[in-house]
Structures are given as structure tokens and as C-alpha cells.
Amino acid sequence: MxxxxxxxxxxxxxxxxxxxxxxxxxxxxxxxxxxxxxxxxxxxxxxxxxxxxxxxxxxxxxxxxxxxxxxxxxxxxxxxxxxxxxxxxxxxxxxxxxxxxxxxxxxxxxxxxxxxxxxxxxxxxxxxxxLSSAFHVSPFEEAVVVSVDGFGDFASAAWGVGRGTRIEVEGRVHFPHSLGIFYQAITQFIGFPHYGDEYKVMGLAPYGQPTYLDAMRRIVRLLPTGAFELDLDYFRHHREKIDYQWEDGSPHVGSLFSDRLASLLGPARAGDEPLEQRHKDIARSAQAMYEEAFFHLLNALHSKHRLSAVALSGGCAMNSVANGKVTVRSPFSSLYVQSAAGDAGGAIGAALSVWHDLGGARGEVHTHAYWGPSFDAGEVDALIDSRAASIEAAGCRVERLDDAALFEQTAAAIARGEVVGWFQGRMEWGPRALGNRSILGDPRRGDMKDILNLKIKRRESFRPFAPSVLREAVPDWFELDGDVPFMMQVYPIRMERRATIAAVTHVDGTGRLQTVTAAANPRYHALITAFHKLTGVPMVLNTSFNENEPVVCTPVEALDCFLRTRMDRLVMGNLVLSRTQPHA
Incomplete structure (x- = not known):
């Protein structure tokens, strides 16, 4: 062993x-x-x-x-x-x-x-x-494999071909050139300074127009090989000490862009200044530039190898908008992105790389992301007993339901407009809540985004919420079809369906879906099936179970989040806490 x-x-x-x-x-x-x-x-x-x-x-x-x-x-x-x-x-x-x-x-x-x-x-x-984290857990025996991020070990990208247990690396982009640094610098320029804020630019982009795309093409240059390089005059990271903090706390990255960027795009936005249309247009233009470079690379790799499948990894593989276009803007017909595509996923990739270097055989495909801690009914019961006074003071009742009643009553509560904390089984691996540490709502309600932001999330209004959809229903509701188990792709929602699921339809008519199967998550699938039976809509709105903190891990954290917010119902296993007077 x-x-x-x-x-x-x-x-x-x-x-x-x-x-x-x-x-x-x-x-x-x-x-x-x-x-x-x-x-x-x-x-x-x-x-x-x-x-x-x-x-x-x-x-x-x-x-x-x-x-x-x-x-x-x-x-x-x-x-x-x-x-x-x-x-x-x-x-x-x-x-x-x-x-x-x-x-x-x-x-x-x-x-x-x-x-x-x-x-x-x-x-x-x-x-x-x-590369290993993507290919070795994918369903592909042979595929093009691509990693794109900020930097790691003096490179920002690598690509090659995976066959069986082996990956042959064919090319790299080295420091100081980086698509990840480009996107992070623009993120900072627009006024989002925190580590990991790039998803805000992705969410803001559909509200703008690509009016700065020509300017972006001066910053990022595409090379005949499929690779890319930066005009380094617009950056600081290659010549100056950037304020990095990577030790025992929240990571921090100092300003990456030089003063010259303002001469190209206008003044940078301070974080407390209002978002103007110019900032939205810059976001849209940066996303368009990223996609140009991304598909330039993918198309060159397909031209060389003529393979149908591609596996993506690295922090830039979190760009679900670009991922959703892979089968449209490139000749690849199959895509796999693992649930922790960013640096966290490197732990899996490092372990698998060593396993295969030692002669180990390939293991199972990762069709789910439930690799974290779980808690049994006894632990939940003990918590509820120990917190009985505070639960009663919050005006909550506690009941235990069998599975059938639990799915039916929770689906009905969601259909009534209640906000439900859903805490089940093993915690998800990766940044997305995928039905075990989730907050759920009705995707049909146009006001559900405002309700969630008022009651719990308190986040920017332009950031969309995601639908968890029964896998078999995808082609009826989206213009593309495919397995998206980790919420890593954005698909266009069918025009005739958009008004029906207004809460999960972004301003450009898309949704960052998660496909749900009974094999991967039987309880979540059963809940969505109950909601489908009740409403005719085969999906629920899903967002992470947290309030400006990491996703909850333990029952204590779930209960605390429930009690300090205006969530209406908390389901932990088969135990249900509900407020006697749900918040409007």
C-alpha cells in the first residue's frame, strides 16, 4: 500500500x-x-x-x-x-x-x-x-492538456499531450509574460484589489462593450506559435519588487500595472469610487482579449494534434465564460476542467504526477468534488441540543424528516421564495458550492438576486447567481449540451427560457450552470427533481453557503451563518431548522 x-x-x-x-x-x-x-x-x-x-x-x-x-x-x-x-x-x-x-x-x-x-x-x-490535475482525473485516454495562470516556477503557461499515464510537455510561456498577470492587473486597475477578484471582472464584462479591445491588443500580443507575450511597459512585476504576501494569512499582491496603463485606458479606479460605463467597457475588453489569446492557443494546438478532447487547468481555467465557448470557438468537441483548477488543485496534480512516475495506473475519473469533511446525524443533534436556547431565541423550530418529506418540503419552501441553507455529506473540493454546502433559491424569481444580497450575500449587484440543473434537462434549457459538474462553464440559455429563470440568467442571456446527476449527488438530484415536479423547472439557484467568508465546513459554521443572517431555513442532513416567521 x-x-x-x-x-x-x-x-x-x-x-x-x-x-x-x-x-x-x-x-x-x-x-x-x-x-x-x-x-x-x-x-x-x-x-x-x-x-x-x-x-x-x-x-x-x-x-x-x-x-x-x-x-x-x-x-x-x-x-x-x-x-x-x-x-x-x-x-x-x-x-x-x-x-x-x-x-x-x-x-x-x-x-x-x-x-x-x-x-x-x-x-x-x-x-x-x-497538467496532471486536469488530465489524470479526466475521462480522456488521450487529450491536449493546457495550463494557464499567473506564474509558477518561472512559467505562466504550459501545454502538451496526455496519453494514458504520461504527459508530454511541448511548450511553455515563461516569466515575465502571463495572461494571468494581464487579467489580474486589469482587475486591480478597475478597482478590485483583493487576491482572487478576477471573477468580478468576468461578471462585470457583460455590462460593457469591447471599446478598448484595440488598446488591449497593444498590451497582449499573439505569436505565430499560438503563444503570447506582454508589452512589459504596462507592467511592474518584471523589474520591481511587488508587495507579495504568501505566508500564514490572506494572500496579497501589490499593484502590477505601471503608470503607463493610465495613458492607454484613462485613470485607474479607486475601490471606493462608483463603477462607470468606462470600467465596464474595460472589463469587457479585457475578457475579449483573454479569449482571443486563449483560443489562439487552443486553435494552434488543435491544428497540430487533431485531437477532439482538451483538459484545462491553472487559475485562468477558472474563466468559465471562455470555457463555455471552447466547443464553439475551437474545433475541440470535448472539454474537462477539474473542480479546483487553480493553485489548490496543484495538490492533486502533484500527488498524481508522483504516483504515475512511480509506475501507478490511472484511477477513476473525478465526476464529483466531494472530498472534504462530513458529519453524522449524531454530531448535528449534539450541536442543536447545545444551542437550543439561541435557536429558540431566534424564533426557529426544529424537526426531523424522512427523505421523501425532506425533499418535498424543501422544494416547496424554495418555490415559496424562501432562502434555504443546504448542508449535506462531504464538503466540496474547489471554490464552488456544488450542492453539499449551498444556499438555494428559486431561479424563477427575478427579485431573488436582490433577496439574497439583502438577506445574506451583500455582494456587488452585477455578480450573477448560478443554476444547478438536472443533467438530462440541459439541452432543453441551454443552447449547448454537455457535462458541467463543477460549474466551470457558462452556456447561453435558450431565448424562450430566459424569462422563466430570470434569477439565474445573466444580463447577456447566459448562465454558469452545474449539471447534477443521481450518481454523483443523489440527495441534491432528488431535491431538484422534487422542485421540477412541483414547478416544471428542472433547476434551483445555487450559491455558496457563506457570508463574506470561506464556504462553511462544519455544522457549527452552518448554524452560525444561518442565525446571523436572514436565511429562512437550514437543512443539515435530515434535520430542518425553520423560522416561524420567514423573512420577507
């Missing part, structure tokens, strides 16, 4: 996973335990959970796979330093980070003083881990 612990450490979205003989046992992001979004550092609590789930201790682990390798692309690093002569502070900062990241075994020893790791530590190049 072989145990491999995969780690994404010392970076945003720190995470861990564990494989037994190549089979996934558990995976989780550190933020879910630390309760700090995108937590960066060493994922000791995620490791603790993974070991517990595997029934193992640290001394049982045979291999640790870390999704970074300081030796990767070394010649490129030396050549860049000699040619570009960046600020000495930038060089020293990178050397310091490399030193800090070298001691994974030391961090484990401090976190687990009662157990000694006796195995081997493997450094896996960042983009190799990304």
Missing part, C-alpha cells in the same frame, strides 16, 4: 490531498479550517484532515508531493536576471521565498511533533502539477 500526500503550500489557496494506491481519499483547502479566504502558507490543518480521513498518521505516508520545484526553468531564471537586471530587492525576495518553501518536511515536523515523516519529498514543477 502506498500513501501519497499532495500539497499546495506557501501560496494562495493552500491545500492538501491524500491518495492511497493512486485513489483519492480526501482533499481540502486550508481556508475552510482557518476561516480566512484563499489562506496562504503551509496547509497543516488540511493535512491533518486528510490523514484523519485516510485513517493514517504522518509516519504512514510514503511520499509527499509538493507542487513547486525551485530547480525548474533554472536556465531561464539566470538568463532573465542577467539580461533584465531587475531591482536587487526583487531578486532577494525570490531567493527568500525559495528558501522558505524548501522545508516542507520541517513544517510537517512542527505541525505533527508526535509523528515522524520517514518517506520521500518530491518537488513537482508547478505547471506539470496543473
Amino acid at each position: 502506498s500513501l501519497i500526500l499532495g500539497l499546495n503550500a506557501f501560496h494562495g489557496d493552500a491545500s492538501a490531498c491524500i491518495l492511497r494506491d493512486g485513489v483519492m481519499i480526501a482533499a481540502a483547502e486550508e481556508e475552510r479550517f482557518r476561516r480566512i479566504k484563499h489562506w496562504a502558507g503551509f496547509p497543516s490543518e488540511a493535512v491533518r484532515y486528510c490523514l484523519q480521513a485516510a485513517g493514517a498518521n504522518l509516519s504512514d505516508v510514503d511520499h509527499i508531493a509538493l507542487n513547486q520545484d525551485g530547480r525548474a526553468n533554472l536556465a531561464r531564471k539566470v538568463a532573465f536576471t542577467l539580461k533584465q537586471r531587475p531591482e536587487m530587492a526583487l531578486v532577494l525576495e525570490r531567493l527568500r521565498n525559495k528558501h522558505e518553501r524548501a522545508g516542507a518536511a520541517d513544517h510537517l515536523a512542527r505541525a505533527f511533533p508526535d509523528a515522524k515523516f520517514k518517506g520521500r519529498v518530491h518537488a513537482v514543477e508547478h505547471h506539470i502539477a496543473h
